[in-house]
Amino acid sequence: MHLIETIGLTKKFNGTVAVKGINLSIREGICTALLGPNGAxxxxxxxxxxxxxxxTEGSIDFHEDYSGDRxxxxxxxxxYPKFFGWMSGLEYVVFAAELAGLSKEAAKSRAKEMLELVGLAEGGNKKVSGFSGGMKQRLGIAQALVHEPKLIILDEPVSALDPIGRREVLELMKQLKTRTSILFSTHVLHDAEEVSDDIFIMKKGEIVVEGSLVKLQNTYQQPTFFIETEMEMANWLETIKQKEWLRHVKVDKNKATLTVENLQTARTELLSDKTLQELKLIKFEVAKTSLEDLFMKVMK
Amino acid sequence: MRSQWIILFKKEFRESIRNFKWLWIPTVFVLLGLMQPITSYYIADILEQFGGLPEGTVMELPPPSGAEVLTGTLGQFSQIGFLVLVLAFMGTVVTEKNQGTLIMVLVKPVSYVNYLTAKWVHLLILSLTSFVLGFVMSVYYTFLLIDTIPISQVVNGALVYALWITFVMTIVLCLSALLNSTAFVAFATLGTAILFSIFSLYAPDLMKGTPGMLATYSQQFFYLGEVESGFWISIFVTLGLILAMMIATIFLFNKKEFAKDVQ
Structure with a gap:
């Protein structure tokens, strides 16, 4: 049983369809990313x-063990989390905890623990109106976590942050994976690749690709060689064009990117290639393409 | 979930303390309450000193009666007092909705009934406390400087007027929950209150049995100690309207979607 399952979930706004009958299943205990461009x-x-x-249509089912108000x-x-500016960070998290039904004492100790976790133990007594963007984001995570939910839903948690804030929040999300399930949306593939286990790619209201990160990587990533030589490679590349392990070549004078089918065979053959050696190798690097290619292809 | 109601109520209360609503709104009412009897008492002297009357004019102003002064006080409350209350509370829900703090609250397992009634009760406590403080001041100085009238008449009149305040404040809350602009909330509330007052002044027969007559009934208590027929109908109709407005608002609020499309 999945934590949340949606069937044919649809939302229309005055005739325009924002979400078109999507089926999502969120597994418990992992981090799921909802990836897609703005407006998806x-x-x-x-x-x-x-x-x-x-x-507008469709259903949302929560795990049967967790009945009642979802x-x-x-x-x-x-x-863009908005808080009551007149409260302090600690007051807000306590307020959120009490709303969720925690007793006064429990709320206080949980709130302190959460602020510690998100790194706001110091700023807890400051007024929220004086918080920076990154602090607000972390406070938002603290208030979302305070009642020990089964799932936390984060909408673009890092999009509005500067590089440092972004790094902090991503690290925090990695930590949180041990505590609860996470579902977050992002338009940055790299963030999804970094923290999530499952990925759903959305486009124009529909899910176009879904699966675990590992599965997507295995399916869509290909081993790649970056080769750099002192002399131009165009002629040599002609000679290997027919090899069955070669998928795709991109060349720029004395730099080439080779996407291949089979890493082992390709490496052995390339390294024993006399002509290549004569071109005076500067760089020979083995890597994997990122999911970027897939993402770009899907988004077109 | 009684405890959740208390939490929401405490939040309202603390908010109004921190932004000094609990200080300046009662202050306005106390000042309004003081001014009416004091200016009535000194009006002759004031005119003499500052009125720019020709030398030797003899001032013979009949002293106002106690009932007149108290009625005047309620007149002040109905104008400046209401303006202050409505402006202070027009955003009670709208602002939270527009700023986005509302969804942060409603995404917790919060009952909409608790959310709205906590705001409602707080709003009533603050406005009625301000009214009572202001009116007590007015009564004290009226008795001291002008005239006394039986205390039971004063209390009855005040109670009826308190119901009128409750009615207007309920409109503020309900419109604030249902509309999307603070300006429109203020405009619609004050407009309704003014229409009720004007109609009950010029067409009292037409307005018999409506909330609009409540202010008139409280004056009758001050002047005569008794009210004309139709009083109890007004009371029950007002109570019924307050209840109906609250139920309808909670019902409509439940159906509303609070997440705004940011795309």
């Missing part, structure tokens, strides 16, 4: 999961 319907989907929007088991961080 990610936020709308998340809003329907949290109950802040009602689906909100009890969810923590949510909107893309």
């Amino acid at each position: 319907g990610k936020t709308t989907t998340l809003n329907m999961l949290t109950g802040l929007m009602n689906p 909100r009890k088991y969810l923590g949510y961080l909107p893309q």
